[in-house]
Amino acid sequence: MSLFRRTALALALVVASGGLTATVAPATPATAAPPTAAVALGDSFISGEGAGAYTSVVDVNGAAQGFPGWSAPNNNAYFCHRSANASLHRANLPGIQDRFNLACSGGQPYDIGAASAARAKGRQVASQLDQLRAVARTHDIDLVLVGLGSNNSSFTFGSVAEKCANRFIADAWTGWWEFWAYLGGPVPQQPCSDADLATPAQLAAATGETTSAVRQILATLAQVDADGQHRVVLQDYTNPLPFDLHPTFHEQDGRADDRDKFRDLGAERYAAGCPIHRASLAPGHRFSAGLGTMVRSTRDTLAAEFPGADLVYLNVQRAFDGARLCESSSSPSGTLATPIRLQDGPSGVFVTSLSGKDKLDIQDIANTCVTYFQTCQESWHPNATGHQVLGQCLTGAATAAARSVSCVRSPDGGITVS
Numbered sequence: 001m002s003l004f005r006r007t008a009l010a011l012a013l014v015v016a017s018g019g020l021t022a023t024v025a026p027a028t029p030a031t032a033a034p035p036t037a038a039v040a041l042g043d044s045f046i047s048g049e050g051a052g053a054y055t056s057v058v059d060v061n062g063a064a065q066g067f068p069g070w071s072a073p074n075n076n077a078y079f080c081h082r083s084a085n086a087s088l089h090r091a092n093l094p095g096i097q098d099r100f101n102l103a104c105s106g107g108q109p110y111d112i113g114a115a116s117a118a119r120a121k122g123r124q125v126a127s128q129l130d131q132l133r134a135v136a137r138t139h140d141i142d143l144v145l146v147g148l149g150s151n152n153s154s155f156t157f158g159s160v161a162e163k164c165a166n167r168f169i170a171d172a173w174t175g176w177w178e179f180w181a182y183l184g185g186p187v188p189q190q191p192c193s194d195a196d197l198a199t200p201a202q203l204a205a206a207t208g209e210t211t212s213a214v215r216q217i218l219a220t221l222a223q224v225d226a227d228g229q230h231r232v233v234l235q236d237y238t239n240p241l242p243f244d245l246h247p248t249f250h251e252q253d254g255r256a257d258d259r260d261k262f263r264d265l266g267a268e269r270y271a272a273g274c275p276i277h278r279a280s281l282a283p284g285h286r287f288s289a290g291l292g293t294m295v296r297s298t299r300d301t302l303a304a305e306f307p308g309a310d311l312v313y314l315n316v317q318r319a320f321d322g323a324r325l326c327e328s329s330s331s332p333s334g335t336l337a338t339p340i341r342l343q344d345g346p347s348g349v350f351v352t353s354l355s356g357k358d359k360l361d362i363q364d365i366a367n368t369c370v371t372y373f374q375t376c377q378e379s380w381h382p383n384a385t386g387h388q389v390l391g392q393c394l395t396g397a398a399t400a401a402a403r404s405v406s407c408v409r410s411p412d413g414g415i416t417v418s
């Protein structure tokens with residue numbers, strides 16, 4: 001067969017084949033890509049506790065729960081306190097079309113794979129992984145922000161904060177010879193030590209729980225994210241209190257917090273948002289650093305287990321430098337965290353001053369927090385401005401080339417992620 005005839009035959013076959021293809025299998029219209037999403041999972045520092053503008057939350061039965069009143073059970077889903085001001089909503093995330101805050105104040109590693117309602121003091125919400133799967137049915141998940149571990153089976157942030165603040169208030173209003181009790185019994189009056197916050201064994205257990213929970217998140221994302229392209233940012237915690245209080249808050253009427261009874265000083269620090277012994281501050285920062293080590297360890301362990309995963313550790317321990325409670329004389333004005341605030345009964349009215357109140361008044365106010373935890377659970381959390389800062393931190397972490405970044409606030413208020 002001549003070259004011409006072979007070429008002509010080949011051309012005829014191509015034309016015939018093309019016609020057959022057009023007749024038998026017409027082109028299918030391209031399916032529209034689902035909208036992209038960023039999702040937040042974890043506890044109060046991610047949900048937006050303290051930032052206000054709380055949205056309704058769908059409970060484990062599928063009912064949307066709005067504010068149920070101050071005297072409602074604390075396990076109500078609304079008290080997850082998912083804020084429209086949370087860092088997820090304040091971050092600049094190019095390419096992200098929708099954002100879903102699935103975190104819950106008080107959330108524990110247990111709540112990732114199991115319904116929070118199934119454990120003691122858990123809220124009436126479905127597991128966070130079930131909520132994540134629901135998002136994945138309609139969206140392409142490109143970013144997941146995780147804040148987890150400060151609450152666990154060994155300790156919780158709320159219990160730690162309550163313990164140290166109560167000790168200070170008890171010390172300020174009562175003498176060592178006086179018997180004075182909250183609903184839970186007598187309150188010690190000495191400053192908090194490292195062991196009062198979390199022992200090495202407890203931190204190790206918390207690390208194991210947190211690692212296991214994040215492992216579940218990564219495994220679930222591998223199943224539900226169709227394109228397999230997503231970054232997971234593991235954020236740690238920032239301390240709402242400084243390394244030392246501003247000198248304004250060291251003494252009042254010649255009385256410091258290392259002597260017996262100092263009511264005026266107690267009232268002054270409460271009004272400023274920092275009812276705490278100065279001696280409790282260093283253990284508190286070591287506790288915060290321990291939580292950071294926990295999150296970093298979780299990231300490193302899982303990066304080795306999931307070598308293809310895009311995991312970033314976001315260190316925010318210095319994100320509030322210079323703007324913590326009682327770090328300046330104007331506190332709580334200009335700070336990035338909510339002050340300790342209690343209510344005298346579930347009234348919705350916060351007590352901003354303890355001046356002139358006796359120990360029985362203080363006892364009643366403190367017991368409100370014990371009985372109706374929702375009345376005080378915002379205390380010592382990032383406020384709305386604080387979440388704007390954390391949003392800037394997330395912006396940097398979402399695009400960073402490094403897999404470990406630190407977010408630091410400079411003296412002039414600038415935020416650097418590096």
